Amino acid sequence: MxxxxxxxxxxxxxxxxxxxxxxxxxxxxxxxxxxxxxxxxxxxxxxxxxxxxxxxxxxxxxIASESDHEGADITFSPETGIIDVASSVSLDAILRFSVPRGWFVPVTPGTRFVTVGGAIASDVHGKNHHVDGSFGQHVRSMTVLLSNGEVVELSPHQNPEWFWATVGGMGLTGIVLRAQVALLPIETSQVLVETERLGNFDAV
Ligand SMILES: Cc1cc2nc3c(=O)[nH]c(=O)nc-3n(C[C@H](O)[C@H](O)[C@H](O)COP(=O)(O)OP(=O)(O)OC[C@H]3O[C@@H](n4cnc5c(N)ncnc54)[C@H](O)[C@@H]3O)c2cc1C
CATH class of the missing domain: 3.30.43 (Uridine Diphospho-n-acetylenolpyruvylglucosamine Reductase; domain 2)
Structure with a gap:
């Protein structure tokens, strides 16, 4: 090695x-x-x-490399809005896949260049934390490889203690292999901005 x-x-x-x-x-x-x-x-x-x-x-x-942004291992169900994704895939790759289809990642940290595995292990938060919670709240299930070689399926209903220990567990419970994550529907990828310039704070 x-x-x-x-x-x-x-x-x-x-x-x-x-x-x-x-x-x-x-x-x-x-x-x-x-x-x-x-x-x-x-x-x-x-x-x-x-x-x-x-x-x-x-x-x-x-599990990932900087040059891993092409050919992301993602499958998506438009009926449920849930992606099934390898833990090595970055949020950047998911967004390039999902935004043209009208869906967005439910929680995005200050950089899109994090993996799904890293987002789960650090239970990352975005600017919508007070409303939507952190990344783990949108993970429906995941497949985890334990240190003894056993592969387990975890969800809030199946092995919930292991699931919640892995969300925010900093990689210490095992290696996340895949995850199923609920996306958010969006109407458009554009934002309408109206700008009004004022002379000073008193005018705000
Ligand atoms: C510019 C910038 C802005 C940021 N903004 C935010 C923010 O707004 N909110 C926020 O919450 N965080 C933020 N972060 C931190 C970042 O989102 C987290 O540190 C995230 O975990 C990094 O993901 P990564 O794929 O790079 O993981 P790494 O940094 O490589 O690893 C992070 C942890 O995840 C574990 N891990 C990685 N992959 C797996 C896997 N497959 N299975 C199990 N464990 C795994 C590692 O063991 C480690 O403990 C920011 C970071 C930067 C550089």
Whole structure:
């Protein structure tokens, strides 16, 4: 396994780990069989500011890469508004797929360049947090690979304790392989803006 220096988006605490690139479930499961005593952690697009997707002296399984934006593994049901998506797919790729079809991601953080796996593991929030909650509230179900090699289906109704431990679990319960996420219908991708310029604050 290649040694690689990694940091978070904040570029502060660099550490070295054995980094394996694996996207398909079989390849991810195989990588897990070869980890040493310091274990393994999943890494999406590395947009966490801190060291969440690092593992000094251990293994990091890179589920996505910067060049992964084409050919996203997404299927969509317009009847239910739910996408079935690989955890490696970025919100950017989902939006490029869904907006022309009239649907939007229900919660978007300040960057679209995060993976579905990272969005679930950090339970990311957007500007609509006070109304719609965080990303995990829109995940209908997910498939997770546990450290013992077992693959489990999780939802708010099926293994709910594991489901909610994985939402916001920072990758510590296992590796999310796929997720089913409810999208929001939109009428248009454009915004109508009216601008009125005023001379000073008193005029507002
Ligand atoms: C410019 C900018 C703006 C941001 N704005 C916001 C914001 O408004 N709101 C907000 O909530 N966050 C925000 N963030 C943070 C970012 O949304 C989260 O850190 C997100 O988790 C990054 O996703 P990622 O795919 O890059 O994951 P990584 O950074 O690679 O990993 C993050 C965590 O997810 C885990 N993980 C990744 N993939 C998987 C997987 N398949 N299975 C299990 N665990 C996995 C990792 O182990 C790690 O613990 C922002 C970040 C940036 C750089």
């Amino acid at each position: 290649p040694h690689k220096r990694l940091s978070g988006w904040g570029r502060t605490a660099w550490t070295v780990a054995d980094v394996v690139s694996a996207r398909e479930p079989d390849a991810i499961a195989h990588a897990l069989t070869e980890v040493g005593p310091r274990g393994a952690i999943a890494r999406g697009l590395g947009r966490s500011y801190g060291a969440a997707a690092q593992n000094a002296g251990g293994t990091v399984i890179e």
